[in-house]
Amino acid sequence: MDLPKTLLGEIPLYHHESVLTEEVVAYLQPRSSSRERQGGTFLDVTVGGGGHSLVLLQRGAERVVGLDRDPAALRAAQARLAAAGIPDSCLRLWHLNFADFDLQQHGFRDEQGQGIPFDGIVADLGVSSPQLDSPERGFSFRREGPLDMRMDPGADLETAADWVNHRPVEDLIDIFTRYGEERFARRIAHRIEQSRPLFTTTQLAQVVCQAVPPAARRGRIHPATRIFQALRIAVNRELEALETLLAQAPTWLKPGGRLAVISFHSLEDRLVKWAFRTDPRWQVLTPKPVCPSELEQQRNPRARSAKLRVAARRAAL
Ligand SMILES: C[S@@+](CC[C@H](N)C(=O)[O-])C[C@H]1O[C@@H](n2cnc3c(N)ncnc32)[C@H](O)[C@@H]1O
Numbered sequence: 001m002d003l004p005k006t007l008l009g010e011i012p013l014y015h016h017e018s019v020l021t022e023e024v025v026a027y028l029q030p031r032s033s034s035r036e037r038q039g040g041t042f043l044d045v046t047v048g049g050g051g052h053s054l055v056l057l058q059r060g061a062e063r064v065v066g067l068d069r070d071p072a073a074l075r076a077a078q079a080r081l082a083a084a085g086i087p088d089s090c091l092r093l094w095h096l097n098f099a100d101f102d103l104q105q106h107g108f109r110d111e112q113g114q115g116i117p118f119d120g121i122v123a124d125l126g127v128s129s130p131q132l133d134s135p136e137r138g139f140s141f142r143r144e145g146p147l148d149m150r151m152d153p154g155a156d157l158e159t160a161a162d163w164v165n166h167r168p169v170e171d172l173i174d175i176f177t178r179y180g181e182e183r184f185a186r187r188i189a190h191r192i193e194q195s196r197p198l199f200t201t202t203q204l205a206q207v208v209c210q211a212v213p214p215a216a217r218r219g220r221i222h223p224a225t226r227i228f229q230a231l232r233i234a235v236n237r238e239l240e241a242l243e244t245l246l247a248q249a250p251t252w253l254k255p256g257g258r259l260a261v262i263s264f265h266s267l268e269d270r271l272v273k274w275a276f277r278t279d280p281r282w283q284v285l286t287p288k289p290v291c292p293s294e295l296e297q298q299r300n301p302r303a304r305s306a307k308l309r310v311a312a313r314r315a316a317l
Helices: 021-028 051-058 071-083 129-133 160-166 169-178 185-195 201-211 225-235 238-252 266-278 294-299
Strands: 041-044 063-068 091-095 118-124 253-263 282-284 307-313
Touching: 021 051, 021 118, 021 253, 021 307, 041 051, 051 063, 051 071, 051 118, 063 071, 071 091, 071 129, 118 238, 160 169, 160 225, 169 185, 169 225, 185 201, 201 225, 225 238, 238 253, 238 266, 253 266, 266 282, 266 307
Parallel strands: 041 063, 041 118, 063 091, 118 253
Antiparallel strands: 253 307, 282 307
């Protein structure tokens, strides 16, 4: 993506607190003592506001390729990295679903014109704070907005409104059960069907509240939480993208290169754990997931559910 030069005074308003940054740096070793990995080339497949990319570059990485589906995130990352003094030559940003990454097309090239494999890859899955906090994106049931939920607002994908208003009720039951692990999936899906058409986030949240038994309305977690999560995962085909990433990443890495994945959902974490354990191209470096410290959780409550898993690419593919 050709991003316009952003002047310092025009840095877009975008605040996302990066999670587990020290742990990611410790595993990806941008300034390793081994000569081969010194000042290496890294891929940040979920660049967001550029938090992980910036720390990698400040701690010795020579170059970073950053991807995001969300053009607003790319603008923010570009502005933040430029403001931190990162030269353009060290950075390449692409507006891209990481499932569509192509090393030859999007990576840095060597003198022979071949895509240079990476020393490390970081994937910080899920949504960013600005996505959640912008009512017009439709991710949050707490703020009135259109039922959209596409991470890339220009993507040719069904929106959340398309799902709730046009999908058969069986499809809704399926995603609420699988992606939301919602015990009242059936009741909620039927209630939605009876209430069609629904246009806004708060309308949907209200319908969900009406569908669940009164006791479930008084719980610690808002009854719409799991439904919104399920719709977001379905709209953005998040698990399909993650499966592609896990299958392709070994071919984007140097032998010994590492993949660090931060997930926020048990379904994502299960996919990562399974791929690392069963794909012979990976050597697991985190037998148990690494979680944020108490201090980090206190500082940033959104970090609470984060889990980091890391694996290294074995020499032979
Ligand atoms: C948790 S945020 C990343 C924050 C970033 N690590 C930072 O420190 O600022 C997740 C980002 O990943 C992006 N994203 C999620 N799935 C993606 C995919 N399949 N391809 C590209 N970007 C994706 C979202 O748009 C969002 O900006």
